Amino acid sequence: MIGKLPFFKLLFVLLLLSGIGLGLSAWVSEPKASPPNVVLFFIDDLGYGDLSCNGALGYTTPNLDRMAAEGTRFTSFLAAQAVCSASRAALLTGCYPNRVGIFGALGPGSPVGLNPEEETIAELLKEKGYATGIFGKWHLGSQQEFLPLQQGFDEYYGVPYSHDMWPLHPNQAKANYPPLHLIEGNTPGKEVKTLEDASELTPSITERALGFIRNHKKQPFFLYVPHPLPHVPLAASSRFRGKSSAGLLGDVMMELDWSVGQIMRELKQQGLDKNTLVIFTSDNGPWLNYGEHAGSAGGFREGKGTSFEGGHRVPCIIRWPGVVPAGRVCNKLLTTLEILPTVAKICGARLPKKTIDGVDMVALLKGDETATPRDHFYYYYRQNSLEAVRKGDWKLVFAHPGRTYEGFLPGKGGQPGPTTETHEFPVALYDLRRDPGERYDVREQNPEVVAALEKLAEEARADLGDDLQKREGKNVRPVGKVTK
Known part of the structure; x- marks a missing residue:
């Protein structure tokens, strides 16, 4: 018995038992938590006011409202540029789109695209063993x-560009667009010939996303769902057609909300809900000259294709149970540029080797209200024109020609109303805290603010260039060009 052992033998036995205990303790310790999954919704032309939690009328978005209640809703969240391809390039690379040579909305058969040398969120996560899937609109x-x-x-399953780039475009000058095909991997598939075909976009994309979750539930995954709607032409499946009191737009929004709900429900059924970061946002504001077929900018000035808040400010909801605070509203300046570095940090991935413009917002995302990740933002548009700069709540708009929807009667029944692309906007300073509608120029009262914002603008021009001043940037990179 232990009590009769000599002292040194007793000590040896005790040390041996202690070592075995420590070994067993290490062996039975809890397994290391698996990396979180990431689901990223990127909705096309969704305005700030198009969710019921942001004030939409005539329909409700209960699944998104629930997501906001279970996560954080961001009220000063900006798309990196107020147009399709540029905005998507920024989202996936964490760069201002003009840094990587992407401008505007690339048309069918364009000889340029996102340079394969640029590194996307998908590439960074793939290095870490993530399965990566995109179901929806690409447009790069x-x-x-x-x-x-x-x-x-x-x-990949979806459309290669906006689904109005097809032979049925309402502008007959553009009716020579080629047939629009869904793409499966690298291969063109079914042609989208009619609005009835287009009405199946949301259901078919949703079903593919659900299948991706089921097929990859045992490994970490990055699921990117860039829905083509509510970009015109609007189309809702028979299940939702006529269900809202806001016309076809309301029907489309109800179906998109259903899609989000289906994907969230699948995550829960597969036991992945608590280990999945879900991000919901939009590529730019609403295309207002389409009238009742366009969404709402939520009271902000102008819409898609402008450097005013109605073009850039978009809904953003982020949910991750137990990590992102529930029922919280965050009013700090953030942008889609932040998504790549934030996701990379959360998932343990490296950052791209080349310069990016996004900043890590993990601390703020987790509830640290003292964190202010983004200090300023540059509003670029057209080829490479710096049209405004923001620091905190101050926004300096530079004199520039641009699109305006104001003063024009919007279209009806899916036909666009007129706009102009050459309206001359004057220099103006806006205090977005007091004047989010950008109506009152307060330059004369705040010369020191103007000077500070001009200094920031000069830094942007040196770095990225400015067509308005015929300046070339030192640090822009080439767009991808067809090599075959």
């Missing part, structure tokens, strides 16, 4: 060398 180059499978995604 329709030539095969620019498609998602060449940009870090394992799976």
Whole structure:
């Protein structure tokens, strides 16, 4: 018995038992938590006011409202640029789109696309063992060398560009667009010929997303769902057609909310809910000249294709149970540029080797209200024109020609109303805290603010250039060009 052992033998036995205990303790310790999954919704032309939690009327978005109640809703969240391709390039690379050479909305057969040398969120997560899938609208180059499978995604199903770039475009000058095909991987598939075909976009994309979750539930995954709607032409499936009191737009919004609900429900059914970061946002504001077929900018000035808040400020909801505070509203300046560095940090991935413009917002996302990740933002548009700069709540708009919807009667029944692209906007300083509608120029009262913002603008011009001043930037990179 232990009590009769000599002292040194007793000590040896005790040390041996202690070592075995420590070994067993290490062996039975809890397994290391698996990396979180990431689901990123990127909705096309969704305005700030198009969710019922942001004030939408005539329909409700209960799944998104629930997501906001279970996560954090961001009220000063900006798309990096107020137009399709540029905004998507920024989201996936963490760069101002003009830094990577992407401008405007790339048309069918465009000889340029996102340069394969740029690193996307999908590529960074793929290095960490993530399965990567995109189901929806790509719009970063329709030539095969620019498609998602060449940009870090394992799976792709959707449309290569906006689904109004088809033979039924309401502007007959553009009716020579080629047929619009869904793409499966790298291969063109079914043609989207009619609005009835378009009405199946949301359901079919949703079903593919659900299948991706089921197929990859045992490994970490990055699921990117860039829904093509509510970009015109609007189309809702028979299940939702006529269900809202806000016309076809309301029906489309109800169906998009259903899609989010289906994906959230699938995550829960597969036991992935608590280990999945879900981000919901939009590529730019509403296309207002489409009238009742356009969404709402929520009271902000102008809409898609402008450097005013109605073009840039978009809904953003982020949910991750137990990590992102529930029922919280955050009013700090943030942008889609932040998504890449934030996701990379959360998932343990490296950052791109080349310069990016996004900043890590993990501390703020987790509830640290003292964190202020973004200090300022540059509003670029057209080819490479610096049209405004913001620091905190101050926004300096530079004199520039641009689109305006004001003073024009909007269209009806899916037909666009007139706009102008050459309205001359004057220099103006706005205090967005007191004047979010950008109506009152307060330059004369705040010369020191103007000077500080001009200094920031000069830094942007040196770095990225400015067509308005015929300046070339030192640190812009080439767009991808067709090599075949």
